[in-house]
Amino acid sequence: MTTTQTLFVSIASYRDPELIPTLRDMITMARDPQNLRITICWQHDNESLSLFTGTGMQLMASDDAADDPVWRFEWQQALITVVPVHYFHSRGACWARFIAERHYAGETFSLQIDSHCRFAGHWDHRMIEMLNGLRALSAKPVLSTYPPAYDPQEPDEKRSQFASRLIFREFSKEGLPMLSSTPLSSDTPVRGSYVAGGFIFADGSFVQQVANDPHIFFAGEEIAMAARAFTHGYDVYTPHQILLWHYYGRRKENKVWGDHSREAKSSGEIEMAWWERDALSKKRIRTLFGLEADPVDIGDYSLGNARSLREFERLTGIDVKRRAVLPEVIGADKRSVFLPHEWPDDALWAQRLVSPFGKSIKLNKTDISDAQATAAWWYLGVYSDNNRLLNERKFSREEIDAAMESADEGKMTLALDFTATPSETPSVVRLCPFNELSGWGAVVEQAW
Template identity: 60%
Template sequence: MTESRTLFVSIACYRDPELIPTLQSLIDEAQYPQNLHIAVCWQDDNPTSALFTDAGMQLVEERVEEDHTLFRFHWRQVQLEVIAVDYRHSQGACWARYMAETRFADEDFTLQIDSHCRFIHHWDGEMIAMLEGLRRHSEKPVLSTYPPAYDPQDDPAKRGQFVSRLIFREFSKEGLPMLSSVPVKSEQPVRGSYIAGGFLFAGGRFVREVANDPQIFFAGEEIAMAARAWTHGYDIYTPHKILLWHYYGRKQANKIWGDHTREAKNVGEVAMGWWERDAISKKRIRSLFDLEIVPVDPGIYGLGSARSLRDFGRLIGVDFKRRAVLPEVLGAEKTSVFPPESWPDDEQWVQRLISPFRKTVTLKKEAVAALMPTTDWWYLGVYSAGNRLMDEKKLSPEALEKSLNISKNDEFSLDIQFSTAPRFDPAVVRLCPFSESGGWGEVLEKPW
């Protein structure tokens, strides 16, 4: 019965003033708060129990464990454990998730979130019922997506009122799929392919089988977790109704890449700069997808044996080696899951692949502005290292002037997106003016 099912909640928190309001919403809106076991990896400046006791929580235990302090609190029938770490000792988002997971006690369900969320009324009962309803379709279902947004400065008035599903956005420079989302309307959970780090709900054994890799820093965690989950036999679904909200952007919030800087490392405040941890992380993720010449052994944080990485690529319409996708992935429907019965054979797969490219090129305003009055149109071309044309288009003076006016400094940006057969990589961008009276002007060239 739902009333007796236990639920482990894992929260990663980095210097976040939203932590206490998130905990309050999590507990206040729970249907069965007595079944919750919450674990927070709290990375902050001089973290003490006062933040929690001042909020009305009862401190039950405090003990020092290696390089952190463990606090245990009771609050409104809930068991709350806080792993308190000086933020200068943080090792990244997935390390914090991993630390929180060390408190897992074989609960029936697990919920992974960030420390800036709000929840619907009886969210726990809703999540459990939705997940259990999927058992007739999958032995190991997972609920995950990007929740709609909220704004703590105007809450609940600005809470988003739509659900969305995760889709492929682009390849990172390391060749890793990066994600976005589009709205979806459905009467039942929608089959998906991707996992969102800020909202994941599954059976409790997920924590044991697909534990967070503490050496994954931040970017790339979601595609890595999705591949690992799927190859361990898990099927991912997008909830068809709102279950929680998430605070995006957080422009004024402290971030680890703003703290773990070169200067902080030089004076001994941090052991490693964020970029160093990020490089280690990217190599581990690339190794997971067989993209490294000399791969890293992931140990227990590798792929599962229930299904193959090749078939995961076929499921999501992505070819990791070729940095290419099926056209439907980028099309109007933004297809994110291809059932096994729709998988093309190897020859069709290769023939249908396209490589998406996306780049923001920065140019000097003065190099363009002076030519605007005499130019009828502008040529924009993208070329490979062998000077092969990959994409070209005409830009009107009005379109270019709009880009000039958006920028407030002496440079402006051009956003370039195109797709082509996966044969070459872009190397250079060329912008050239043309006038009917004077012909071609001087070519402006920028590396890709």
């Protein structure tokens, strides 16, 4: 007797015109749509069943209780649960995912995605097959990465056709590791360290053991969930095949940070502006990583006890408290996994760490313009508190001219990217022109 393997799909949708096309494509491209159990936290501006019934969905049940209304539909054999919420009541992406996860009912597998996706043929069967193929390597495997891009205004053949894996990009101003991606070429899934909020596929139990923290607004959610997943015993793998696509453009679409503004708070339409929720959110994430001087209670959304945060840092090559990484993390290969047999002892770990710094330095055009016409080149130095030189760079006259030409609102921008030892941090930047006839010109100085 074959047991039916159901798939719980969690979707957070914020005023997204791509929601219905995403649902249609998901169900159409599935091999077994009858096994899909889809739940959507639908953050809307006009609560109406017609958005769903107008597409052909059959309403099976409707509970319009004021505190927690729920609509249930059947569409092309798939079961769909919609939790409608006015967008002014939204508390961010992770809160919406948490609302959807409350409807998990013991399904075999779980998939977390955004509401702007397209799917490969038989994506459901392929995800299940790929995950099950990893069980010889891990008792609790997870598939996750940033899917390649699509644009709903372009034909399907123009979709991006390369897989990618997640890598460290930089530390945020709050000291949190932020992620990016790089192309992947492999014949099998590749071990990774990070999860992408827009694509997480795992056993259904993942929804319960690593549930979304509803108090995390948006930024930092991925590194927090990656650490929590690892410490709960999960191992992340990057799919070597394209299973779905993601719409990254969305420049004209409504966003919560546009709606939850100062004006909306002043008028009483929202309780908190988006940046207020974001600040509280990052305090929680900093608490999770032991960075917060005044930690908050994060309750059920803390680290697991199967493995430690120290082991997660060794896995990723990142030392969060020092804001430092192993050189290989930011080197040519952009490594994202260091397995236990490669972990250095504490002394060697500390010796090998480097702190990456990247910043766009903004300078007043008026401070540069007088010397611009006569300078042959420009010297830029970055110094620590004790005036130690951390990084220096020579800018050609052509580079400065290009920066001046593209200046915005009277400010020109120079990009810097360098590493230093974790014990030293940048304090001041000095830019000085050099003239072949008269020598060095006046120094322009500003705080880092």
